[in-house]
Amino acid sequence: MSFTPLHQHDDDSDREPTDREAFTPGIEPQATWCPGCGDFGVLKALKGAMGDLGYTPEEVLLVTGIGCSGKLSSYFESYGFHSIHGRSLPVARAAKLANPGLEVVAAGGDGDGYGIGGNHFIHTARENHDMTYIVFNNEIFGLTKGQTSPTSPMGHKSKTQPHGSAKAPIRPLSLSLVGGASYVARTAAVNPNQAQEILKEAIQHDGFAHVDFLTQCPTWNKDAKQYVPYVDVQQSDDYEFDHHDRREASEMMHDVEDALHEGEVLTGRFYHDPDRPSYQQEKREHGDVPEDPLAERYHDDDAEWERSYDLMDAHK
Amino acid sequence: MMTGEIVWRIAGGSGDGIDSTSQNFAKALMRSGLHVFTHRHYPSRIRGGHTYVEVRADDQPVRARGDGFNFLLALGDSFARNPKEHAYYGNEQAKPLAENLDDLRDGGVVVYDEGLLDASAIEDFEARAEEHDWHVYPMDLRGMARDQGREVMRNTAGVGVTCALLSYPLEPIEKLMEDRMSGDVLQANLEILEYAAEQADELEHTHDLRMPEGEHDAEQALVSGSNGIAYGAIDEGCRFVAGYPMTPWTEVFTLLSQHLPDMGGIAEQVEDEIAAAALALGASHAGVKSLSGSSGGGFALMSEPLGLAEMTETPLVLVEATRAGPSTGMPTKTEQGDLEHVLYTSQGDSCRVVFAPGNQREAYEQTRLAFELAYDFHLPAIVVYDQKLSGELRNVDAEFFDREPSPDLGKTLTEEELAEAAHYATGTFERFQHDPPEGDGVAPRSIPGQADGRYLASGNEHHPTGHISEDPDNRVAQMDRRMRKLEAIRERLDERESNQERHGAVDATVGVMTYGSNQGTVHEAIDRLVDDGHSVASLSVSDLMPFPEADVREFLDSVETCLVVEMNASGQFRGLVQRELGAYGDILHSLLKYNGEPFEPHEIVEAVEGLGSGDPATASTRYVPAGSD
Ligand SMILES: Cc1ncc(C[n+]2csc(CCOP(=O)(O)OP(=O)(O)O)c2C)c(N)n1
Ligand code: SF4
Numbered sequence: 011m012s013f014t015p016l017h018q019h020d021d022d023s024d025r026e027p028t029d030r031e032a033f034t035p036g037i038e039p040q041a042t043w044c045p046g047c048g049d050f051g052v053l054k055a056l057k058g059a060m061g062d063l064g065y066t067p068e069e070v071l072l073v074t075g076i077g078c079s080g081k082l083s084s085y086f087e088s089y090g091f092h093s094i095h096g097r098s099l100p101v102a103r104a105a106k107l108a109n110p111g112l113e114v115v116a117a118g119g120d121g122d123g124y125g126i127g128g129n130h131f132i133h134t135a136r137e138n139h140d141m142t143y144i145v146f147n148n149e150i151f152g153l154t155k156g157q158t159s160p161t162s163p164m165g166h167k168s169k170t171q172p173h174g175s176a177k178a179p180i181r182p183l184s185l186s187l188v189g190g191a192s193y194v195a196r197t198a199a200v201n202p203n204q205a206q207e208i209l210k211e212a213i214q215h216d217g218f219a220h221v222d223f224l225t226q227c228p229t230w231n232k233d234a235k236q237y238v239p240y241v242d243v244q245q246s247d248d249y250e251f252d253h254h255d256r257r258e259a260s261e262m263m264h265d266v267e268d269a270l271h272e273g274e275v276l277t278g279r280f281y282h283d284p285d286r287p288s289y290q291q292e293k294r295e296h297g298d299v300p301e302d303p304l305a306e307r308y309h310d311d312d313a314e315w316e317r318s319y320d321l322m323d324a325h326k
Numbered sequence: 327m328m329t330g331e332i333v334w335r336i337a338g339g340s341g342d343g344i345d346s347t348s349q350n351f352a353k354a355l356m357r358s359g360l361h362v363f364t365h366r367h368y369p370s371r372i373r374g375g376h377t378y379v380e381v382r383a384d385d386q387p388v389r390a391r392g393d394g395f396n397f398l399l400a401l402g403d404s405f406a407r408n409p410k411e412h413a414y415y416g417n418e419q420a421k422p423l424a425e426n427l428d429d430l431r432d433g434g435v436v437v438y439d440e441g442l443l444d445a446s447a448i449e450d451f452e453a454r455a456e457e458h459d460w461h462v463y464p465m466d467l468r469g470m471a472r473d474q475g476r477e478v479m480r481n482t483a484g485v486g487v488t489c490a491l492l493s494y495p496l497e498p499i500e501k502l503m504e505d506r507m508s509g510d511v512l513q514a515n516l517e518i519l520e521y522a523a524e525q526a527d528e529l530e531h532t533h534d535l536r537m538p539e540g541e542h543d544a545e546q547a548l549v550s551g552s553n554g555i556a557y558g559a560i561d562e563g564c565r566f567v568a569g570y571p572m573t574p575w576t577e578v579f580t581l582l583s584q585h586l587p588d589m590g591g592i593a594e595q596v597e598d599e600i601a602a603a604a605l606a607l608g609a610s611h612a613g614v615k616s617l618s619g620s621s622g623g624g625f626a627l628m629s630e631p632l633g634l635a636e637m638t639e640t641p642l643v644l645v646e647a648t649r650a651g652p653s654t655g656m657p658t659k660t661e662q663g664d665l666e667h668v669l670y671t672s673q674g675d676s677c678r679v680v681f682a683p684g685n686q687r688e689a690y691e692q693t694r695l696a697f698e699l700a701y702d703f704h705l706p707a708i709v710v711y712d713q714k715l716s717g718e719l720r721n722v723d724a725e726f727f728d729r730e731p732s733p734d735l736g737k738t739l740t741e742e743e744l745a746e747a748a749h750y751a752t753g754t755f756e757r758f759q760h761d762p763p764e765g766d767g768v769a770p771r772s773i774p775g776q777a778d779g780r781y782l783a784s785g786n787e788h789h790p791t792g793h794i795s796e797d798p799d800n801r802v803a804q805m806d807r808r809m810r811k812l813e814a815i816r817e818r819l820d821e822r823e824s825n826q827e828r829h830g831a832v833d834a835t836v837g838v839m840t841y842g843s844n845q846g847t848v849h850e851a852i853d854r855l856v857d858d859g860h861s862v863a864s865l866s867v868s869d870l871m872p873f874p875e876a877d878v879r880e881f882l883d884s885v886e887t888c889l890v891v892e893m894n895a896s897g898q899f900r901g902l903v904q905r906e907l908g909a910y911g912d913i914l915h916s917l918l919k920y921n922g923e924p925f926e927p928h929e930i931v932e933a934v935e936g937l938g939s940g941d942p943a944t945a946s947t948r949y950v951p952a953g954s955d
Binding site: 108 | 357735783
């Protein structure tokens with residue numbers, strides 16, 4: 011037996027906080043984020059959230075895409091999978107299905123998640139996989155040097171859109187709500203405390219938790235609202251809405267998405283449905299996934315493996 | 327060269343039950359001691375259109391479709407007419423009869439449903455029948471079915487007539503029906519079967535075809551290439567499949583989706599093929615043996631996760647069930663045009679295993695081998711086969727599948743081993759060490775969740791811990807190590823019984839070389855040529871990467887000239903041989919077929935016979951003579 015059955019630790023409730031520094035890699039990775047980059051804020055909040063929740067690095071699988079954002083897995087100590095542009099979600103989904111004992115987090119940029127990976131985003135939300143998805147939203151393509159992204163505002167000028175973009179920005183919060191995500195929030199790197207709290211909630215949530223994380227890119231996108239003070243809607247009396255109510259949440263998100271480009275930057279938890287079963291649970295109820303983590307069977311000497319011989323009857 | 331074989335072709339419209347009727351007929355023949363082989367032809371539409379299945383039966387093993395056929399059962403195409411018209415079934419569409427006459431052998435039997443088809447609508451039908459000595463039995467199959475039960479049971483009436491005309495007993499068919507149906511449906515079918523047989527018995531029989539009689543030494547199973555792949559995967563411990571439907575890959579996907587959940591596994595139909603392969607990769611990374619696959623167009627989408635598996639050294643098994651391309655091509659027609667796509671797709675140097683099984687048994691065995699190698703060597707392994715092999719049914723000793731399952735995850739470390747594995751002082755596991763001890767380039771992996779095994783699997787070039795690196799020396803060390811795995815795999819394969827199947831004369835001067843699903847057809851052609859006194863032998867190749875250099879070289883050195891048989895227009899396999907061996911361009915001739923139909927044995931026979939003299943191609947093939955290296 012060479013494999014710890016992690017699902018036994020899967021109950022978060024009785025965990026003691028662990029040392030967040032355990033999530034700092036022992037080796038010095040190549041520093042590739044620019045000074046002042048919002049991505050540092052995500053890293054810090056994630057380490058803090060994992061430590062507070064009492065996880066150890068080997069219980070966590072962090073799957074990232076490609077982009078400055080995708081480098082998160084280089085700076086965060088855990089099991090890591092630095093995949094390809096836009097594809098972090100399908101990799102992460104399967105790992106969670108294969109071993110539900112893993113705490114699975116997927117992360118990538120707005121180009122990665124809302125552009126090239128848009129199809130996976132909608133379907134992962136729809137299926138409500140139990141995982142946390144962090145999208146570093148800097149309204150720009152960072153790593154490829156400042157092209158317009160799906161979240162760039164209308165009129166945004168870049169080398170590839172010299173006359174200004176004629177496309178309205180995508181509405182990521184609304185999109186994941188409509189898709190079927192059971193937890194939707196937005197937070198910002200300029201507010202580390204809220205960011206950490208939101209990530210904690212997202213990680214604890216049993217279902218697809220989507221966090222649109224506003225990150226500033228001082229190198230390519232100085233105009234974005236990501237730098238300005240934000241309003242935490244949960245802490246303001248001006249924004250009363252029931253975040254368990256799909257319709258109210260939806261209206262609120264709509265306003266929030268307009269406001270980002272027109273005035274205020276609103277953040278917080280916008281939707282939370284604690285009752286919707288995760289995909290894994292749903293599948294289990296259909297008799298479609300095993301009770302125990304599938305990944306453990308390969309390490310169990312007593313597991314019984316069926317043979318095709320038994321299936322041959324239909325062919326005789 | 328005709329034996330006592332029967333090649334029974336049942337023709338009609340898609341959706342008319344041709345497939346299930348032929349499968350049952352084939353199974354009944356197999357159960358009563360015969361060797362059977364089926365060949366399926368269908369158009370890319372759900373209902374109507376011209377479709378047929380051939381069931382070839384003999385007391386000797388049959389390995390391929392034959393040359394033409396000798397018994398036609400032409401049912402009406404019930405979808406040939408607009409259902410809104412007054413009569414649902416029309417008889418002005420004589421296609422199931424007219425379309426099938428070209429390949430009907432002299433002396434053959436024709437049964438057609440005169441309730442639906444009008445032979446007089448076919449020009450020259452009578453003249454042709456006379457010329458070719460066809461024995462024609464018009465039967466009102468629709469009427470019989472309607473009178474005894476339901477009109478849709480015309481198929482059963484056709485089978486009853488077939489049995490009577492071929493002096494084949496009804497019991498095996500009846501037994502199968504009892505296995506599959508019950509109640510009124512069974513009763514009606516049994517009555518129709520018997521009634522139709524009686525009607526046919528009363529006719530004057532002018533033909534002399536008879537169903538051969540045979541006996542099997544052991545219990546048989548009727549399986550397709552897709553069955554072989556799916557069961558091979560199951561026996562090798564595959565418990566996760568992710569896919570997106572595409573013909574003909576859908577056959578494997580459906581089978582696994584039906585069985586895996588009941589075996590404690592997981593099956594996922596997902597949004598597209600990029601996701602499908604990425605899921606298989608994610609599950610494999612997390613420690614579950616997994617599979618994905620597609621056909622040409624979907625496989626194109628998989629080239630991203632395929633390359634990612636090579637770079638992250640994650641085991642990944644993919645199936646490519648090819649059909650005629652480019653692009654969507656001919657969705658239900660066979661071709662071997664994706665060879666280069668499978669070998670070289672995705673960026674960078676290819677570091678993968680590719681097998682092209684030649685028959686149902688090899689499909690099973692090579693799928694198991696693909697898993698073994700992928701998990702032992704941490705790279706993708708692809709099983710490429712084609713529409714032809716995917717749907718062909720053939721009898722195999724049932725015992726063949728009675729093997730021990732092997733859920734072995736390959737080279738992984740236990741937590742105890744991890745605690746002692748090479749570490750940085752910082753506690754990070756060196757997953758991608760430059761010189762792993764066994765010299766085969768494989769750095770054993772950990773499984774997420776294991777203590778002391780943390781590492782980063784990155785699609786970027788990385789140093790031993792997995793962290794991104796563009797250091798030139800590290801790059802060369804990692805690249806060389808990954809490529810070294812292919813050499814080690816070649817060595818392992820060379821130590822075993824070869825996947826390359828040699829057949830024919832011992833000291834042959836003429837060679838025929840092929841790959842994948844043409845194997846059986848080539849074997850049959852070789853047997854005929856040898857019987858006729860030709861000095862000819864064949865080599866059917868299954869290992870495409872790493873290439874079986876020694877096997878192929880030995881064969882080509884042993885012959886003076888060699889015909890390379892493949893189903894594509896550009897001779898991709900011949901190109902691969904020349905590229906890998908850097909020679910032989912002056913003795914390799916190509917016989918190509920790319921009209922969507924598999925080879926018939928006589929096409930290969932004629933091409934070999936004509937090798938020395940002018941253009942040996944047949945009507946539906948193309949010949950490309952040897953050039954130079
Ligand atoms: C298939 C593919 N297309 C394009 C690229 C090039 N590429 C790398 S990162 C990137 C965009 C990154 O932008 P974003 O996802 O917003 O992340 P950021 O760098 O801003 O964090 C692109 C287009 C790629 N690596 N793969
Ligand atoms: S380019 Fe922008 S997103 Fe990328 S590291 Fe620099 S600041 Fe951050």
